Amino acid sequence: MVKSTMSAILILVLHLFILHLQYSEIHSLANTSAHDFSYLEIVYDANDTELEGTYDYIIVGGGTAGCPLAATLSANYSVLVLERGTLPTEYPNLLTSDGFIYNLQQEDDGQTPVERFVSGDGIDNVRGRVLGGTSMINAGVYVRANTSFFNQTGIEWDMDLVNKTYDWVEDTIVFKPDFQFWQNLTGTAFLEVGILPDNGFSLDHIEGTRLTGSTFDNNGTRHASDELLNKGDPNNLKVAVHAAVEKIIFSSNSSGVTAIGVIYTDSNGTTHQAFVRGEGEVILSAGPIGSPQLLLLSGVGPESYLTSLNISVVASHPYVGQYIYDNPRNFINILPPNPIEPSTVTVLGITSDFYQCSLSSLPFSIAPFSFFPIPTYPLPNTTFAHIVNKVPGPLSHGTVTLQSTSDVRVAPNVTFNYYSNSTDLAHCVSGMKKIGEFLSSDALKPYKVEDLPGIEGFDILGIPLPEDQTDDAAFETFCQVAVASYWHYHGGCLVGEVLDDDFRVTGINALRVVDGSTFPSTPASHPQGFYLMLGRYVGSKILQERLASE
Incomplete structure (x- = not known):
């Protein structure tokens, strides 16, 4: 009985190893080089x-x-x-x-x-x-x-x-990205708040947290x-x-x-x-x-x-x-107490109702057009993290x-009618509440300027999340007031x-x-x-x- 069990385990391990090799062969990616x-x-x-x-x-x-x-x-x-x-x-x-x-x-x-x-x-x-x-x-x-x-x-x-x-x-x-500290921390936080499973590295759009491909090579x-x-x-x-x-x-x-x-x-x-x-x-x-x-x-x-x-x-x-259609982008910006290294987006958190990611950036004194929804949006004077929610679909159209x-x-006139469909708005509310959980995670504690519970204690650039994480109406207002384009x-x-x-x-x-x-x-x-x-x-x-x- 023990021998048969061990044999079954060995067969399973061998099968998984073969699947791993097959998967590795599927994604034959480019090597770092000049454009x-x-x-x-x-x-x-x-x-x-x-x-x-x-x-x-x-x-x-x-x-x-x-x-x-x-x-x-x-x-x-x-x-x-x-x-x-x-x-x-x-x-x-x-x-x-x-x-x-x-x-x-x-x-x-x-x-x-x-x-x-x-x-x-x-x-x-x-x-x-x-x-x-x-x-x-x-x-x-x-x-x-x-x-x-x-x-x-x-x-x-x-x-x-x-x-x-x-x-x-x-x-x-297309390239497999090298380790980036902020991206790794983002993945850790996604997993902590339940965006599961951990899918490792994959180019496939699947629910969970994963490292994905990039068209930036590892020399940038x-x-x-x-x-x-x-x-x-x-x-x-x-x-x-x-x-x-x-x-x-x-x-x-x-x-x-x-x-x-x-x-x-x-x-x-x-x-x-x-x-x-x-x-x-x-x-x-x-x-x-x-x-x-x-x-x-x-x-x-x-x-x-x-x-x-x-x-x-x-x-x-x-x-x-x-x-x-244009997928709405809502976000929170945090200004950590200590500098963080810039990173490109390589880690994704995927659910059926929303998609999430984050990037870290150096400060800037000139507004990047459309990065924030309006030209008068406040600008970061230190390194910052931009934590993003994307609504799938969407159903709203123009x-x-x-x-x-x-x-x-x-250029022609273009109108997208963001959040004119109530399902899109509900997905934004769900996603921004999840970002509230993300901010409350143990992984993010070192990036607070004060040791306070939950979403409190961060130095927020721009519009903060509603204080009451159960107030759907407040989250709906946040989504509508703070919407930007995802450029998609x-x-x-x-x-x-x-x-x-x-x-x-x-x-x-x-x-x-x-x-x-x-x-x-x-x-x-x-x-x-x-x-x-x-x-x-x-x-x-x-x-x-x-x-x-x-």
């Missing part, structure tokens, strides 16, 4: 007339999804990428983890890589305006999508291809979607920067409306055109703000709305610019509408409303949208991993379609 700009040989300024011509695919937007999409399609076809922003080499602070705050501080002069805007809700926000898009300005957190997300999209995914695609991304620009160098262009065929791929696509060009005949090209302007305002040939397509990867804006400017959207703006209607699409009917460089906005061209399950714009030939505008909920606590995968995935599916038809 790879080899692709610069295929980059042109938009004023170069050599770009005007005919291609198999024109991709509008060289961002998180656009770059892997372009690299993939270039394996067999000619591809032109039109990016409105500049090269990241022009702004070296983009390329370091230390530059994350600096880039938000830098004044927006119309060319800088961080474009500022204020939503109709009165909340400061930003979007990427640089090759690499938001992957070049974000906090570097890398996560694979929640497995349940795929079941909710209305798309029949090839999950084997999904996983291969993740690997394709991860072995180039940022890696981003632009580096995936290096995986393309340079003989088939051209990338234009400072190329603002003004309109999609359509033809109309007995087979219907077809996208045949685009009109774009360079930084001097000179107009250019490029066209697609044969079975080629125009693919929008301009993001949840840029893609709906371009469709509306091109006459694809709600008929009555376009008519009221004197825009010729090419195709009536009532849901273009509708159902845009609209994108045009501010200019003729100039794509004029999505929607505006939803699959099932604007797009079919192959990301084609319904009713229009040769036009797709492949970016963050396509789904009504966030795919994970941090979405960039999914959208990096999506570009490669859709490109691979298009190649399969073309191969089958040819």
